[in-house]
Amino acid sequence: MNKVDLVVVSDHLYTMTGEGVGYIEDGAMAIDRGRIVAVGRRDEISKEYEGEKALQLKKKAVFPGLIDAHMHTGFGIMRGLAQDTGNWMMYGLQPFDNVLTENERNAGSKLGIIEAVKAGTTTLGDYETNMEFVAGFIHRLGARGNLTHMIREAEKRVYEPGELYLFNRDLGERGLLRNLELYDKWHNKDNGRIKVLFGPQGPDFVGRELLERIYDLAEERDTLVHMHTQQGDRETYQVQKRYGKRPIEWLKEEGFLGERLVAVHLTDARDDEAKVVARSGAGMILCPGSIGIIDGIVPPSVAFQEAGGNVALGSDQAPGNNCHNIINEMKLATLFNKIKYTDPEVMPAWRALRMATIEGARAIGLGDVVGSLEAGKRADFIAIDLEKPSMSPVYSYPMRNMVPNLVYSARGDEVCLSAVEGEIIYRDGKFMNVDEDEIIGEVGVYPDSIGKRASGEFFSINGTNAVFMKEGKL
Numbered sequence: 448m449n450k451v452d453l454v455v456v457s458d459h460l461y462t463m464t465g466e467g468v469g470y471i472e473d474g475a476m477a478i479d480r481g482r483i484v485a486v487g488r489r490d491e492i493s494k495e496y497e498g499e500k501a502l503q504l505k506k507k508a509v510f511p512g513l514i515d516a517h518m519h520t521g522f523g524i525m526r527g528l529a530q531d532t533g534n535w536m537m538y539g540l541q542p543f544d545n546v547l548t549e550n551e552r553n554a555g556s557k558l559g560i561i562e563a564v565k566a567g568t569t570t571l572g573d574y575e576t577n578m579e580f581v582a583g584f585i586h587r588l589g590a591r592g593n594l595t596h597m598i599r600e601a602e603k604r605v606y607e608p609g610e611l612y613l614f615n616r617d618l619g620e621r622g623l624l625r626n627l628e629l630y631d632k633w634h635n636k637d638n639g640r641i642k643v644l645f646g647p648q649g650p651d652f653v654g655r656e657l658l659e660r661i662y663d664l665a666e667e668r669d670t671l672v673h674m675h676t677q678q679g680d681r682e683t684y685q686v687q688k689r690y691g692k693r694p695i696e697w698l699k700e701e702g703f704l705g706e707r708l709v710a711v712h713l714t715d716a717r718d719d720e721a722k723v724v725a726r727s728g729a730g731m732i733l734c735p736g737s738i739g740i741i742d743g744i745v746p747p748s749v750a751f752q753e754a755g756g757n758v759a760l761g762s763d764q765a766p767g768n769n770c771h772n773i774i775n776e777m778k779l780a781t782l783f784n785k786i787k788y789t790d791p792e793v794m795p796a797w798r799a800l801r802m803a804t805i806e807g808a809r810a811i812g813l814g815d816v817v818g819s820l821e822a823g824k825r826a827d828f829i830a831i832d833l834e835k836p837s838m839s840p841v842y843s844y845p846m847r848n849m850v851p852n853l854v855y856s857a858r859g860d861e862v863c864l865s866a867v868e869g870e871i872i873y874r875d876g877k878f879m880n881v882d883e884d885e886i887i888g889e890v891g892v893y894p895d896s897i898g899k900r901a902s903g904e905f906f907s908i909n910g911t912n913a914v915f916m917k918e919g920k921l
């Protein structure tokens with residue numbers, strides 16, 4: 448008999464191995480020192496492994512921890528402030544983003560991160576400028592971080608439509624330096640639980656020379672470049688005006704496409720352009736809720752997958768998408784593509800679950816680490832309570848409905864346990880290492896003051912939300 452730290456037993460185990468969901472009925476998983484040692488049927492595992500601890504998950508389904516590959520959690524403090532407007536970034540977001548303090552962003556990050564973990568996310572792909580704080584918080588929480596410091600060379604202010612962004616060399620250099628500091632301090636910390644990527648905000652926000660240096664440094668340090676890519680007509684316009692080419696065409700010519708790139712959004716990419724990115728070996732992150740609300744567009748993730756690329760899901764940010772809930776993103780990825788193609792078969796529930804787990808892990812460079820439950824991988828997993836109304840009734844033989852129920856009707860509160868590296872970080876509504884009530888209390892302190900500071904610009908721009916407020920509609 449082999450002694451291990453933990454044996455997890457569950458009525459239903461979804462390993463996400465093979466081409467589908469890798470279902471095992473009455474399954475078990477042996478975990479030692481944070482790694483999965485063996486997965487199989489309970490009778491097989493119990494013959495070979497004895498756990499110092501045992502976790503019995505009756506009437507639960509166990510899945511790999513979900514991956515939210517692209518988030519700006521610091522924006523959480525601006526939840527619900529910027530939707531329903533054209534030119535979202537300048538007219539919706541900027542009046543608020545321009546006045547935020549570091550403390551306010553940090554409070555937003557804590558909020559966004561606990562919201563995501565409560566809905567089953569164990570790997571957080573946060574991407575902002577307050578990453579030192581976020582790394583510390585994720586370290587304390589016990590979750591997995593795939594963190595990127597956002598590097599921006601374009602001066603931060605409201606630009607008129609059609610105005611070319613003004614590059615500020617110092618701003619870009621400071622961003623790069625902070626990304627390097629973050630990498631040196633946090634990359635591979637906590638037994639590899641935290642990874643640091645490099646984060647040019649986009650080919651419109653960072654110039655060619657700085658982008659080249661960022662790629663060189665990422666290669667030197669063997670990490671990835673996490674970048675908004677052809678993320679909207681505003682980016683296409685900027686790159687065309689500056690270089691005379693569409694973003695993907697320009698990135699290809701300059702040698703910026705390839706396995707080192709994780710391309711976020713591709714909102715304004717045509718199918719043929721998405722395929723060029725996929726064939727280069729880059730990963731894609733699809734943020735269906737965010738891009739749906741901000742731009743009214745369904746990005747070409749299906750074309751990307753058809754060309755053999757891996758696509759991860761992301762919740763993006765709260766003033767656009769309004770939530771950090773990857774279960775919601777799974778549903779929207781399926782729903783929006785069915786509508787886009789007028790084809791109910793184009794994106795099945797199991798495929799969306801693969802995007803939130805194994806395919807997502809591959810897209811962001813963690814394919815050997817997480818995303819499936821198999822020997823050698825880190826023991827990141829969640830349990831879904833099958834006795835919640837949204838998961839009931841359960842069909843388990845000869846047909847099964849648990850994956851469609853998770854993707855189409857679950858909302859997040861079905862997640863009753865989350866573990867990272869074999870350690871439980873959340874169980875039955877309670878975090879083990881942080882205090883949810885304290886975090887909710889803290890974020891409640893800021894809105895009045897943020898509103899006061901942002902109101903001048905918000906009402907002078909007079910975007911749709913400002914008009915709705917004045918008219919008493921909102």
Ligand SMILES: [Zn+2]
Pocket residue numbers: 517518519675711763
């Ligand atoms: Zn983003």
